[in-house]
Amino acid sequence: MAQAPYVGDRRPRVDNIFDYLYDEISTLRLRPGDKISEAEIAARFGVSRQPVRDAFSRLANLDLLLIRPQRATEVMRFSMREIEKSRFVRASVEKEVLQRAAKHCDAAGGAKLDACLKRQDYVIEAGDLVGFGALDYAFHETLCEIAKADFAFEVIWVEKSKVDRLCRLGLSKEARMLDLVADHREIADAVKAHDAERAVKAGVLHLSRLDETIEQISEMNASYFINKDA
Template structure:
């Protein structure tokens, strides 16, 4: 029993460090290329280095940290190839989700979508980017539930997390929120009216918003991207 308690406490420490660093990276408090020390994080949390090492490993598996033997661990820079891959996977999954959501949407699903759009409208009116970000996740999760494919959200969540910090670098947040809300309205309306073709078209337009952001950030913050071989 005592051994089980120790293991449980250790997992809690790993989770605490992982969640903290993930937030720091996602919000760009830790920027691409920043160095990070196991010893410093362990001292900050008042724990041994092993839980920190385990948390680092989990973050590396999410492509958020770059761990190299005998060299400093650093926040992973953006990979154009990884971004392209994440976008490809997400587009493939979301196409199927939107087709199924438009097929299965009922009155309860329609009410959920309308309520979420109302909440998003309030976040936009208040320029609350953090709240809108949370609502964005809920919106896509609800679409998966309406599609009777809640498991698809696990894939979307994983791929979305890989590029969300990229969006944080955008210098047009005030302009982006109304555009994203309009995209969500178009998607929701097509799903509610059971029109899978329009739902997919609106969904793909929504995903394409990343392309402009990516090119702009590449031009202004080239050092945040991994260098590719000529």
């Protein structure tokens, strides 16, 4: 586990602890099934256990931690059922977002999408997986803004965060990043052309990119998964 940052007085301590642990889990420095100690985290940050408990609770609500009474807290393993549920919710929301974005996109919106793609090309050239992950979120947030449905990104963020670790495992291959950017470009082109049907089709393909990754990881790292029917 990486060294915890200094906790100043400007932000609530629980936020700092949450951000630190979220980063540790999402970047796979903490792997599915790894145990995590409330006392150890409290000691790292020099705080009481209460802000740690609060941070743990927030992470559990995102399905990133499994908290069990009288047993060690551990990083949540993947659940096939929860992955399917998350993707169902996200696909439903993003379909509406893309239809609205195609309807409302103007020159300013198109310029924002082009800027997103330009930044993605830069981080891919640099081989920056972490940077690409952040820009992936920014692209989908921009689509929500263009759709005049910024509230939808709150749902997308929650559901996306539940499978981000799988995405990161898949992004170890440069070709996958190139595929995702190609999807983003197709989505952007369709939105700018006000072609809702084409945008939705590209969005469905984009979400399906994870299927092969899930299959490969479940075979090679079975311990990362709960019972497939769970």
